[in-house]
Amino acid sequence: MKQSEAFLQCQSCKKILFSIDFDQNLRVCTYCGHHHRISAETRIKWTFDEDSFEELDTDLRSGNPLEFPDYIDKLRLAEEKTQKFDSMTVGRAKLAEMPVSIAVADFSFMGGSMGSVNGEKVTRALERGVKEKCPVIIFCASGGARMQEGLLSLMQMAKTTAAVQQCREAGIPYIAVFTDPTMAGVLASYASVADVIIAEPKALVGFAGARVSKQAGVSKVPDDFQTAEFCLKHGMIDTIVPRKEMRSVLISLVKTLGGHLFVEGGAK
Amino acid sequence: MKQSEAFLQCQSCKKILFSIDFDQNLRVCTYCGHHHRISAETRIKWTFDEDSFEELDTDLRSGNPLEFPDYIDKLRLAEEKTQKFDSMTVGRAKLAEMPVSIAVADFSFMGGSMGSVNGEKVTRALERGVKEKCPVIIFCASGGARMQEGLLSLMQMAKTTAAVQQCREAGIPYIAVFTDPTMAGVLASYASVADVIIAEPKALVGFAGARVSKQAGVSKVPDDFQTAEFCLKHGMIDTIVPRKEMRSVLISLVKTLGGHLFVEGGAK
């Protein structure tokens, strides 16, 4: 959103909003309900128990295994902009005192694309759930696999999906939240095989980019194509939850699906 | 088919056929390929190894638990006509020397409807596969559950389906062949959860009778609605196999899917 001191403009309806109201409303437009993208830090603050987040795996950094043209420059630029090494922030957190392993994506780092570091962090977040016997929650935001790491990126799809299988095997519930956008290689791997899939309203969710669909000669495209609402109608997600209700819905799900992991007052 | 000594008429294209040719062609019309209904005995003779069939559970006979109007009369009539107590013939047989547990339905006994005896025989055939570690093959032909046994008939759906689950659990392959017609309560239970589903060409296969579909206000019905071909197009069956190739396809399937059950020269 374009920001000019005390005011800003909604990206969707273009109406002018007070910055203070906007933040208090969790960056959801009070006029049209548009859910603007937010950083991983903000997401974590607004979702999990206060000060409960402990970040992990911050030491992983992408190399340039393929020596792909311009990749290192793009990486360094993103690192500088975000002060992070990757779009994925992972670690331990709590929801109403219940421990959870989390991974939260930030689209602003190279479009949340999944390379080796991204895949590794998601895998570790899922494995942490298995090791520490707590539910896993992943907030997705990604344009897809990271082209610049070639087949290594494609294999992150298999690696992360394998980690979901191990969660299932171990009885660890895994909840995915699709935020705007959740696409391609991420959607076609760990994101879509969550036990429960929640989406934020109007989030873009799809397999093929608009360009590919167009190339494929797709003519009639429904108005709501590749939105959360389209996915719900087609049975691909469980529910659409506005940002302000996200925390309470997640608490209910962790409490019920994760019930077997908890005893009164903490993890078993 | 109307029979008059040496000639008969195809039920589908109405052309006149020689009785001898007709039997040699496994009661498939040489003109239009229509697969006429055949008795369980004929089916067994044409499908399994010569003289390999050993019939079992012939002692089960329907009562009239609900004291349903006219039920006993209808039963006795069917018994007299077919010299059997039920549409289902079950027992042990062999396919290229490999032992199989079989159940073969005969539509001419009260439309192959599934009452307590029918469900019990199917269940025993499936259980025999588990006990004797051999694949199960069921030839289906049924109009559905037997109304005259009320809720007892409905529970045969659950009972037979449970027996299929036990086959899966025990690693016993189960192949269903849909012959004309395979409908309603039978289709919505043990028939549809077979590992492999084969249909005879043009067999009627569906959930709701034409009357029900009409009552439900169904207007546009595809030409091939509720046929084997419709099911194949919609991914609900594996393959359509003409009667004359049935034996060889079944042999391949029993050999591959049942491979773990057999060692050279017989069952493990």
Added chain:
Amino acid sequence: MSAKTHNEWESELIELEKFIVNAKERARKEQVASDKALLEDQIVKLEVGRDKFLKALYSNVGDWEKVLIARAEKRPYTLDYVTALFQDFVELQGDRNGFADNAIIGGPATFDGRPVMIVGHQKGRNIHERQFRNFAMAKPEGYRKAIRLFEMAERYQMPVISLVDTPAADPGVESESRGISEAIAASTMKMFELSVPSIAVIIGEGGSGGAIGIAAASRVLMLQYSVYSVIPPEGCAAILWRMPERGAEAARALKLTAESAQSFGLIDEILPEPIGGAHRTPIEAFATVKDAIVKHLAELDKMSPAEVRADRFAKFRKMGEFETVLF
């Protein structure tokens, strides 16, 4: 001639109740104290009469009348039970195969302090709701969603509570093309796979295959005025006599009552309804259903996962009535 709807069957009672309401309204407005006292006196008598009538009507409910009560639009539906008996319910939607169904709903919830998985048919109360719920006739995607929820229940060790209330599975062309039969069979089979306890409560109509797809449970309970049948009585009458209007006769022939189901060993318990039916005093019906589920869960909790499975198989394995002929 049999009543055609629940409202028709209860019509005198409904008239009486309306009359009482009107009388109360008149009494409230009456200014003259003596007239008011007279009216109030009448109302007490009317209420005694109403109670007697109600008791008489419900002391002898025929098979067909049970069909009417089971279908009554005032009867508590699945979501009414969910609201009354469960906490933390999150509705999970979709078959993850391209389709969503509103005739079967489900999701995890807390029941009596423990996590459970709920699956149930949902009817609608007005024309808009009824269409949205497809008259509680589930399509394949409804059963496939149920399968997904059953699998989750198994993975996360949650007992399954299913609430059955459907006239039948959806018989349309679309359902047929997406394999409604397979979906029902696969859902039934999945219920047998479970090693977590499952309890099915027939709260209204237990309509043939549409019901069994979510009713193959460790324990099957029926509310007193619910029905459970292999075919709707009208359908049976249409086949037998080509006269769907002879439904009352067919209802008797089909023995679709809870008593009959219990006598054949097909259900585990009949849950008594308050006088006048679950719709007249829902809070009592909720309490009855809750207590029954608590009781049966407590019994099932004593079993190991393997025992839960074996118990369920054994229960259904026995179902059927036939003779054995000696040769």
Added chain:
Amino acid sequence: MSAKTHNEWESELIELEKFIVNAKERARKEQVASDKALLEDQIVKLEVGRDKFLKALYSNVGDWEKVLIARAEKRPYTLDYVTALFQDFVELQGDRNGFADNAIIGGPATFDGRPVMIVGHQKGRNIHERQFRNFAMAKPEGYRKAIRLFEMAERYQMPVISLVDTPAADPGVESESRGISEAIAASTMKMFELSVPSIAVIIGEGGSGGAIGIAAASRVLMLQYSVYSVIPPEGCAAILWRMPERGAEAARALKLTAESAQSFGLIDEILPEPIGGAHRTPIEAFATVKDAIVKHLAELDKMSPAEVRADRFAKFRKMGEFETVLF
């Protein structure tokens, strides 16, 4: 300027081969013995030339040319391997959810005297076949059929052989509406569940998500001139430079060759192709693939079911290249 098709790249060779065929025809028809001998002499020389040219052309195949060979319409497809290497194959169809797919085929068969389950992408050789096979771009139902076959393989202890040859999964509106992403992910996940050994052979194009859905196997083998990529080179060029025609450049950047995949530890073995490629001497390619599968199955046979699973997880768990920063 790079060649755009395999035929274009091989054009001189193809011309030469045509010329030789014509010369042979002329020689056959030639009546004058001395002229015939002269012609035959020339043919021998031409064939020696052809062989040299062929060797030269295939001794230095660039990354883009591998893309062209991998896509060649003369290249052996899945069903060619099935016919050549397997017996008792019965094609099993349908996702049992309402849809059938012809871009992925599969079914049980006998291989080297033992039962196996085959799953593979199928391309078409003429326009009719290509449309029927949807250009080997599988829809959700293709992956859901694969899942069904994988489950059967697990139940009946049959190793899985998958043959990978797809440009990509189908990107259309229908596929999107039925959840192509979920289908790919679920199929990939199912492959990790298997405790039976699995072997994937990339026989042509290993196209991104469309490939991985059936390629998460215990062993992944690549034919020498097959390619395996996160994105088609044209798509990569379109994103990077908005110029899909710079595919050859993108092909080099993407490192989509078997050598590269092996150097990153992402595949287990490169299967050498005969000189001139698998399409020129299919019988040799079939033998190579057969021997490789036999060898790898023999190794995997030594593992227990639990070891098979653990081995597969460990193999994919290691994939990825990154730095660890010390603070």
